[in-house]
Amino acid sequence: MEGNSLGRNIYAPKSLNELLHLREQHPDTILWSGGTALLRMQKDPVPFFERDIIHLSGVNELKKVRRTERYLEIGAGVPVKKIINVGQHILPFALAQALMSIGSPAVRNLATIGGNLGFRDGRLNSFSVLMLMDSIVELRMSGKSRWVQLGRLNSISATEVLTRIRIPFRNWDLQYFRAIGDPLLHPMDSLSFTVLAETNKGIISNLRFAVGNIGKSTLRSIDFETYLSGKKLRLSGRELETAVNIFQSFVQNIEGDLTPFQKDRSIRFVRWFLRELRDVYIFTE
Amino acid sequence: MKISFLLNGRQFETEVSPTIRLSDILKANSKITSVRTSCMKGECKSCSVIINGEVVPSCMVPAFSVRGSDIVTLEGFSKTKDYNDIIQAFEETGASPCDFCRGGTILTIQSILERFAEPDEPQILDAFNGNICPCTNIGLIIESVKRAALYRKRKRIGRK
Numbered sequence A: 001m002e003g004n005s006l007g008r009n010i011y012a013p014k015s016l017n018e019l020l021h022l023r024e025q026h027p028d029t030i031l032w033s034g035g036t037a038l039l040r041m042q043k044d045p046v047p048f049f050e051r052d053i054i055h056l057s058g059v060n061e062l063k064k065v066r067r068t069e070r071y072l073e074i075g076a077g078v079p080v081k082k083i084i085n086v087g088q089h090i091l092p093f094a095l096a097q098a099l100m101s102i103g104s105p106a107v108r109n110l111a112t113i114g115g116n117l118g119f120r121d122g123r124l125n126s127f128s129v130l131m132l133m134d135s136i137v138e139l140r141m142s143g144k145s146r147w148v149q150l151g152r153l154n155s156i157s158a159t160e161v162l163t164r165i166r167i168p169f170r171n172w173d174l175q176y177f178r179a180i181g182d183p184l185l186h187p188m189d190s191l192s193f194t195v196l197a198e199t200n201k202g203i204i205s206n207l208r209f210a211v212g213n214i215g216k217s218t219l220r221s222i223d224f225e226t227y228l229s230g231k232k233l234r235l236s237g238r239e240l241e242t243a244v245n246i247f248q249s250f251v252q253n254i255e256g257d258l259t260p261f262q263k264d265r266s267i268r269f270v271r272w273f274l275r276e277l278r279d280v281y282i283f284t285e
Numbered sequence B: 001m002k003i004s005f006l007l008n009g010r011q012f013e014t015e016v017s018p019t020i021r022l023s024d025i026l027k028a029n030s031k032i033t034s035v036r037t038s039c040m041k042g043e044c045k046s047c048s049v050i051i052n053g054e055v056v057p058s059c060m061v062p063a064f065s066v067r068g069s070d071i072v073t074l075e076g077f078s079k080t081k082d083y084n085d086i087i088q089a090f091e092e093t094g095a096s097p098c099d100f101c102r103g104g105t106i107l108t109i110q111s112i113l114e115r116f117a118e119p120d121e122p123q124i125l126d127a128f129n130g131n132i133c134p135c136t137n138i139g140l141i142i143e144s145v146k147r148a149a150l151y152r153k154r155k156r157i158g159r160k
Helices: A016-025 A036-040 A080-084 A093-100 A105-110 A113-118 A125-132 A150-155 A222-228 A237-252 A260-279 B022-027 B081-093 B099-115 B121-127 B138-159
Strands: A009-011 A030-032 A053-055 A065-067 A071-075 A136-141 A144-149 A161-168 A174-180 A191-200 A203-214 A217-219 B002-007 B010-015 B048-051 B054-057 B070-072
Touching: A016 A053, A016 A136, A016 A161, A036 A113, A080 A093, A080 A105, A080 A113, A093 A125, A093 A174, A093 A191, A105 B054, A105 B099, A105 B121, A113 A125, A113 A150, A113 A161, A125 A150, A125 A191, A125 A203, A125 A217, A136 A150, A144 A150, A174 A203, A174 A260, A191 A260, A203 A222, A203 A260, A222 A237, A237 A260, B048 B099, B054 B099, B081 B099, B081 B138, B099 B121, B099 B138, B121 B138
Parallel strands: A009 A053, A030 A053, B002 B070
Antiparallel strands: A065 A071, A071 A161, A136 A144, A136 A161, A174 A191, A191 A203, A203 A217, B002 B010, B048 B054, B048 B070
């Protein structure tokens, strides 16, 4: 531990056990992984943080990537660049796109998946993709561990630490991710769109669609997904318009989460995407 | 807080606030002139350095996280053979980054060449994403990267 002129302490645990012990003793600390999001939001020449910091770079247990036949498991402290380098045959295409949309390659050397998911003030690029993929995360505290659906990450307690992300392998043969704007610097103008679907003999099954990068929430329209699931590709003009109308009424009725700009862009995106889907089919390969 | 790290192969020790950015520590060092700061958001690359073999924007790195690290700036990188490939490519294509962005440009090219043996245009543009320096034609930079990659390929084949 090191003190500093501001009276803040910097803790640098060397193992997961030490980290969990420290977190239990100091629940009101900043967990510093890559720190890129935290520093990007700093306006002062010398960054100022109101709380003590636990620096995670010495915890090797958080830096492991493991692959089984059923899932890919990524430690929360793994840099984004290392995940991208896992390879296109292992990493789901939409997740790779989401990770590639984080900063520049130099920033991706520092940024970590845990930092991207666990950022306190909002949901960043990879969250909606991993949520749609039914990813689960391990939350650990001293002497206890639990796995929860990523969508329930909000239930994390002050003494828990996000340690691993497990992404099940599924045959998503239709994957798409696109982000606009910077969710950290311009949260009112940023958006991300994720589409995942399985198809069988040209029929869409199990379509999932999420709008992310909109503050602390991620939006899904179950009516929209249900309507498109079971439809045969290519969509007819009437089916396309009905799907757009369902999504439009869903977005228009949302209060608070989306700005008018974000509502307009999401409807435009859905229309564009469905047209592309009708005309060219967007597949991963 | 006292921190020490390897800077261009030599032990460097300084007393700083732990949350100060690495870019500010390096700028305060009179022997380092290649590190500049502009956006302070990790985008413009003018503050790029190599930390433990990875090119990172030093404005995104707090002092407390570099204890014991091996940091190389353009001053240190310019003594390597890899640097010569990039400079040779600059000379042949006519690319001439200004002093402000020179360090960031050269280290970004180095990071591209470490990742891709034969980088294509989208890969190069992705690496330069966010670079706001208008002084050099990006077309010349792209050509330089491709040439430098070719020189390294020839060297690899020559070694075999």
